[in-house]
Amino acid sequence: MIATESLSKRFPRVTALDRLSLDIGPGVTGLVGANGAGKSTMIKILLGLSPATEGRAEVLGLDVATAGDRIREQVGYMPEHDCLPPDVSATEFVVHMARMSGLPATAARERTADTLRHVGLYEERYRPMGGYSTGMKQRVKLAQALVHDPRLVLLDEPTNGLDPVGRDEMLGLIRRVWTDFGISVLVTSHLLGELERTCDHVVVIDGGRLLRSSSTSDFTRTTTTLAVEVTDSDAHPDGAEALRAALTTAGVTLHAGVEDGLPGAGHILLLEAPGEETYDLVRDTVAGLGLGLVRMEQRRHHIAEVFTTGDQTQAQPQTQVPAQAEQQKEKEVPTR
Numbered sequence: 001m002i003a004t005e006s007l008s009k010r011f012p013r014v015t016a017l018d019r020l021s022l023d024i025g026p027g028v029t030g031l032v033g034a035n036g037a038g039k040s041t042m043i044k045i046l047l048g049l050s051p052a053t054e055g056r057a058e059v060l061g062l063d064v065a066t067a068g069d070r071i072r073e074q075v076g077y078m079p080e081h082d083c084l085p086p087d088v089s090a091t092e093f094v095v096h097m098a099r100m101s102g103l104p105a106t107a108a109r110e111r112t113a114d115t116l117r118h119v120g121l122y123e124e125r126y127r128p129m130g131g132y133s134t135g136m137k138q139r140v141k142l143a144q145a146l147v148h149d150p151r152l153v154l155l156d157e158p159t160n161g162l163d164p165v166g167r168d169e170m171l172g173l174i175r176r177v178w179t180d181f182g183i184s185v186l187v188t189s190h191l192l193g194e195l196e197r198t199c200d201h202v203v204v205i206d207g208g209r210l211l212r213s214s215s216t217s218d219f220t221r222t223t224t225t226l227a228v229e230v231t232d233s234d235a236h237p238d239g240a241e242a243l244r245a246a247l248t249t250a251g252v253t254l255h256a257g258v259e260d261g262l263p264g265a266g267h268i269l270l271l272e273a274p275g276e277e278t279y280d281l282v283r284d285t286v287a288g289l290g291l292g293l294v295r296m297e298q299r300r301h302h303i304a305e306v307f308t309t310g311d312q313t314q315a316q317p318q319t320q321v322p323a324q325a326e327q328q329k330e331k332e333v334p335t336r
């Protein structure tokens with residue numbers, strides 16, 4: 001879908017993109033980086049709106065330097081900034097954008113109605129957009145990117161300014177753009193955590209340089225940590241502690257501390273399970289103590305841990321772990 005080779009963009013005082021080489025296939029791809037990392041610059045180059053200083057880029061097999069018009073025919077774009085005229089309604093605006101993309105009047109009206117329904121705008125679509133909430137405006141911006149039925153959409157920070165519920169709804173919509181319509185998505189964000197749930201592939205850039213590009217499952221691959229939750233019993237009023245003692249005696253390595261489990265079902269123990277024999281041992285020990293086994297699951301990495309644990313096994317050689325990431329409660333990539 002997108003390929004770049006040693007792509008650079010230099011402004012007089014800043015290098016926004018620094019020899020970036022990427023190969024992005026179909027599906028939902030996240031482009032994550034702090035403010036100023038170069039995400040918007042990258043999108044403008046991919047749309048053929050801003051020339052690269054050096055290197056090359058192709059979108060849908062078309063060269064951005066020479067085929068910008070043809071790229072924009074097949075690609076939708078949701079800009080980061082607020083760009084909606086306040087005095088017109090969502091319907092009028094999206095119909096206008098559809099006509100600009102070359103759709104005949106009837107098709108433009110039909111596609112507008114379908115697209116606005118998809119993004120969850122109903123009666124409001126006839127009201128002037130000046131009175132819309134941020135969430136409604138973001139939905140209109142998404143709708144106008146989709147209305148001409150592109151093969152790929154480039155979404156620049158679509159969750160900006162949204163509260164957690166609005167963010168979840170927007171991420172769900174973005175996921176469905178791919179699963180329901182087969183339109184590939186490149187979505188930028190400075191929030192690592194939200195990409196974990198939404199994207200098949202994640203590209204991380206910092207200061208215009210590539211930090212890492214891998215499938216989300218590589219980022220979140222399983223660990224050897226096993227989480228075990230058991231019920232209490234009359235004989236063992238603290239089932240988790242009884243299990244901890246029995247497993248320690250059996251030679252299993254347990255992590256310090258417990259996590260809260262389901263109400264009434266005790267706590268969750270975390271232990272090292274290098275092989276299947278540990279699973280069998282846990283099951284038999286739980287049964288031997290007469291406890292109920294509520295859950296036994298392998299823990300997965302979270303994307304943010306890539307930045308907090310120094311796990312760089314698949315990182316590019318130039319990887320720098322952004323130090324402040326550890327302090328970001330919301331798992332945000334730090335602002336530079």
Ligand SMILES: Nc1ncnc2c1ncn2[C@@H]1O[C@H](COP(=O)(O)OP(=O)(O)OP(=O)(O)O)[C@@H](O)[C@H]1O
Pocket residue numbers: 011012014015016033034035036037038039040041042157
């Ligand atoms: N037209 C321009 N002239 C000079 N510098 C620019 C220009 N556009 C972007 N930059 C600089 O290039 C760098 C990358 O900017 P860019 O907007 O691509 O980052 P970003 O990752 O999209 O961040 P944000 O989410 O804050 O927009 C920044 O340092 C920015 O100040």
